[in-house]
Amino acid sequence: MQVQTNQSLSVDCAVFGFDGETLKVLLIERPAYNALDRLKLPGSMILENETLPEAAYRVLEEATGLRQRDLYLRQMEIFSDPKRVEGDELAWIRQRHNIHTERVVTVGYYALLKLNGRLIDYTRSKGAQWVEVDRIQRLAMDHKAILTAGLGYLCREMQQSPVAFELLPRKFTIRALQRLFEAVLGIEIDNRNFRKKMLSSGFLQPTGEKEQGVAHKPAEYYTFDRNAYRKALKAKLRMGFIDNWRY
Amino acid sequence: MQVQTNQSLSVDCAVFGFDGETLKVLLIERPAYNALDRLKLPGSMILENETLPEAAYRVLEEATGLRQRDLYLRQMEIFSDPKRVEGDELAWIRQRHNIHTERVVTVGYYALLKLNGRLIDYTRSKGAQWVEVDRIQRLAMDHKAILTAGLGYLCREMQQSPVAFELLPRKFTIRALQRLFEAVLGIEIDNRNFRKKMLSSGFLQPTGEKEQGVAHKPAEYYTFDRNAYRKALKAKLRMGFIDNWRY
Numbered sequence: 179m180q181v182q183t184n185q186s187l188s189v190d191c192a193v194f195g196f197d198g199e200t201l202k203v204l205l206i207e208r209p210a211y212n213a214l215d216r217l218k219l220p221g222s223m224i225l226e227n228e229t230l231p232e233a234a235y236r237v238l239e240e241a242t243g244l245r246q247r248d249l250y251l252r253q254m255e256i257f258s259d260p261k262r263v264e265g266d267e268l269a270w271i272r273q274r275h276n277i278h279t280e281r282v283v284t285v286g287y288y289a290l291l292k293l294n295g296r297l298i299d300y301t302r303s304k305g306a307q308w309v310e311v312d313r314i315q316r317l318a319m320d321h322k323a324i325l326t327a328g329l330g331y332l333c334r335e336m337q338q339s340p341v342a343f344e345l346l347p348r349k350f351t352i353r354a355l356q357r358l359f360e361a362v363l364g365i366e367i368d369n370r371n372f373r374k375k376m377l378s379s380g381f382l383q384p385t386g387e388k389e390q391g392v393a394h395k396p397a398e399y400y401t402f403d404r405n406a407y408r409k410a411l412k413a414k415l416r417m418g419f420i421d422n423w424r425y
Numbered sequence: 426m427q428v429q430t431n432q433s434l435s436v437d438c439a440v441f442g443f444d445g446e447t448l449k450v451l452l453i454e455r456p457a458y459n460a461l462d463r464l465k466l467p468g469s470m471i472l473e474n475e476t477l478p479e480a481a482y483r484v485l486e487e488a489t490g491l492r493q494r495d496l497y498l499r500q501m502e503i504f505s506d507p508k509r510v511e512g513d514e515l516a517w518i519r520q521r522h523n524i525h526t527e528r529v530v531t532v533g534y535y536a537l538l539k540l541n542g543r544l545i546d547y548t549r550s551k552g553a554q555w556v557e558v559d560r561i562q563r564l565a566m567d568h569k570a571i572l573t574a575g576l577g578y579l580c581r582e583m584q585q586s587p588v589a590f591e592l593l594p595r596k597f598t599i600r601a602l603q604r605l606f607e608a609v610l611g612i613e614i615d616n617r618n619f620r621k622k623m624l625s626s627g628f629l630q631p632t633g634e635k636e637q638g639v640a641h642k643p644a645e646y647y648t649f650d651r652n653a654y655r656k657a658l659k660a661k662l663r664m665g666f667i668d669n670w671r672y
Binding site: 180181182183184185186187223224225226227228229230231253255256258259260275277278279280281283285 | 476500503506526
């Protein structure tokens with residue numbers, strides 16, 4: 179075993195969106211090459227003058243047109259198995275970038291954004307597509323494993339902080355919020371308990387507006403009150419450190 | 426800007442220990458080279474057949490003799506500034522490893538261990554030393570920034586989970602626990618409140634043994650009851666997700 183210099187570093191992003199019913203992830207179709215899987219996560223080698231987060235934001239802007247301020251992006255784990263890219267996949271990378279790399283280590287990121295018609299049109303124009311997470315069987319290289327890790331992070335984070343609202347439009351119904359939790363956590367949640375819990379949290383602000391043109395009884399729209407949340411959090415942290423231990 | 430292949434990946438570890446009074450970090454002295462700083466964090470390039478965590482555990486075992494099961498090791502951030510290693514520092518790396526790398530990206534890890542006489546002897550025999558964190562002015566390359574990041578992680582984690590006990594001997598006094606919190610958080614804590622809070626948590630188990638040969642009134646030794654902690658945590662998580670949001 180020895181030190182190697184002909185290795186490369188890349189970023190790969192699991193970008194999640196929610197359409198009101200199902201959780202979706204952004205996939206890129208790459209040109210056919212041998213019998214390799216066509217669909218992959220958006221990603222890139224890092225360029226010589228950029229840091230890893232800069233590379234990740236660049237990849238996301240290329241795929242979605244969104245800037246840093248409009249995205250929730252977090253680094254997750256690093257995929258450094260020496261055999262994660264080999265054989266035809268390594269040949270594809272060498273050919274695509276015209277480099278003689280022997281090994282590619284990739285840093286996984288996950289991103290959350292607000293899915294809407296304009297965004298879907300944009301990504302489609304870039305050759306990308308939004309695919310329901312539950313329907314994905316295989317992806318290029320180890321991208322299925324990266325997606326699974328991203329889902330794990332999202333699942334944990336949604337139970338620890340209000341990231342759910344990064345995936346919802348500014349105004350949303352409690353039903354949409356519940357559907358999002360159900361889609362991500364893979365569980366069924368009792369309607370009445372969920373509604374009661376969310377309304378009693380003090381973090382949801384009624385807008386007075388209701389759904390229009392729906393077959394069922396129109397539901398009210400709410401917004402997330404980030405200031406109320408921050409205040410409550412501050413008060414909780416003041417209670418003292420041992421009460422906040424959680425893992 | 427273009428894709429590069431002559432780049433290298435390394436790991437650098439901020440290894441913390443607590444001697445009952447102050448927080449210390451493990452530093453390695455490297456051979457003199459030009460006017461470069463001599464002291465650095467333990468670290469290594471990744472070898473061709475190992476993953477990043479494997480490289481980090483190898484570095485720690487080389488420096489401390491401790492195996493994975495005796496260490497608390499966590500990955501923290503990645504340091505990918507294209508200019509983090511250049512000039513004489515890059516020349517030192519090229520000479521030391523006999524490689525022609527243009528860029529070194531490093532993954533920062535932080536580790537916690539139980540400092541004792543045997544361990545201090547071992548690290549000394551390996552040319553490493555335990556230095557009080559507050560006295561460190563400069564380190565090689567960007568290792569001061571990596572150390573600072575490690576301290577930040579430790580600081581946050583100690584307020585969120587019982588990692589403090591990774592730094593204490595199995596049996597400890599409440600005073601030692603308090604001194605550890607004070608050293609890491611950089612604050613003074615009220616003795617009586619701290620004692621009351623810790624004892625009422627239900628996580629500390631009295632051993633019935635007391636300090637011996639001390640000038641002051643001998644204090645009782647306690648152990649951390651990990652099972653009681655896990656049970657309490659489980660009950661807390663059952664209370665429902667929104668109550669657990671914290672950032």
